Amino acid sequence: MLEVKSVTKKFGGVIANQDVSFTIEENQIVGLIGPNGAGKSTLFNMISSIFPPTTGEIFFLGTRIDQMPAFKVAPLGISRTFQNLQVFKNMTLIENVMVGQHIQTKTSILGAALLLPSSRKEEKVMYEEAMKYLQFVGLDSLYNHKAGSLALGKLRLLELARALATKPKLLLLDEIAAGLNHKETQEMSELIKKVRDTGVTVFVVEHDMDLVMSICDKIIVLDQGMKIAEGTPKEIQTNEAVITAYLGTDIDEEKEEVIGS
Numbered sequence: 001m002l003e004v005k006s007v008t009k010k011f012g013g014v015i016a017n018q019d020v021s022f023t024i025e026e027n028q029i030v031g032l033i034g035p036n037g038a039g040k041s042t043l044f045n046m047i048s049s050i051f052p053p054t055t056g057e058i059f060f061l062g063t064r065i066d067q068m069p070a071f072k073v074a075p076l077g078i079s080r081t082f083q084n085l086q087v088f089k090n091m092t093l094i095e096n097v098m099v100g101q102h103i104q105t106k107t108s109i110l111g112a113a114l115l116l117p118s119s120r121k122e123e124k125v126m127y128e129e130a131m132k133y134l135q136f137v138g139l140d141s142l143y144n145h146k147a148g149s150l151a152l153g154k155l156r157l158l159e160l161a162r163a164l165a166t167k168p169k170l171l172l173l174d175e176i177a178a179g180l181n182h183k184e185t186q187e188m189s190e191l192i193k194k195v196r197d198t199g200v201t202v203f204v205v206e207h208d209m210d211l212v213m214s215i216c217d218k219i220i221v222l223d224q225g226m227k228i229a230e231g232t233p234k235e236i237q238t239n240e241a242v243i244t245a246y247l248g249t250d251i252d253e254e255k256e257e258v259i260g261s
């Protein structure tokens with residue numbers, strides 16, 4: 001479904017990704033892990049065409065997408081959530097999801113927000129669909145609340161609902177469980193599996209090792225921009241290069257998670 005071929009991304013002197021290659025098969029949950037600054041978000045940004053690679057190629061369902069603008073890539077069936085939430089706090093939950101529906105055809109989230117439909121009939125259909133996605137993530141009873149009134153856990157669910165509203169074939173989740181408590185993280189794991197069971201392929205960047213290890217079919221590990229390992233959760237847990245990469249960071253939480261797993 002997705003093929004990343006020898007992708008390198010440079011920001012001035014910083015090499016954020018170096019010669020990264022891998023594929024993602026349809027209907028899998030694939031994890032992307034690595035210490036902070038490893039280049040995970042940069043890779044997501046290239047797959048969602050926020051910026052192009054410096055060199056290399058990315059194919060989605062056989063179409064080369066790395067030189068396409070984001071507004072052409074999204075309708076092919078790629079959607080994402082952002083590490084730093086992109087929720088409109090002054091809009092209601094249902095309005096936020098309806099913005100997602102517009103992204104199918106419009107260039108940006110902001111552009112979409114400004115272009116909410118004028119046609120009442122179209123709006124009714126969209127409204128009902130949006131409710132379905134809120135229901136899917138368990139936020140339907142709050143549909144009329146302002147997004148700004150939600151705690152982080154529910155905001156992340158809202159981002160997920162909005163990303164799903166674009167009806168993606170491939171969903172990129174960038175640290176969707178960051179800041180969530182244990183219970184919320186477990187619920188998010190279940191939800192991600194439920195998303196996959198509806199036929200959506202999921203590519204997930206996540207620091208929570210329990211989540212990654214329990215839901216992923218395959219894990220790709222980046223360190224300092226380079227892919228250092230790829231395999232099943234079991235293979236990754238015992239991979240020397242992976243353990244070294246995590247021990248080499250100064251993030252205590254990450255060390256403990258790897259050692260403890």
Ligand SMILES: Nc1ncnc2c1ncn2[C@@H]1O[C@H](COP(=O)(O)OP(=O)(O)O)[C@@H](O)[C@H]1O
Pocket residue numbers: 011014015016034035036037038039040041042043
């Ligand atoms: N837009 C950007 N401009 C300049 N440097 C960037 C940009 N995005 C990321 N970087 C740099 O690229 C490296 C990888 O960052 P990132 O992909 O955000 O890592 P991760 O998501 O794995 O923590 C870092 O050194 C970061 O500072």
Ligand SMILES: [Mg+2]
Pocket residue numbers: 040041042083
């Ligand atoms: Mg990141």
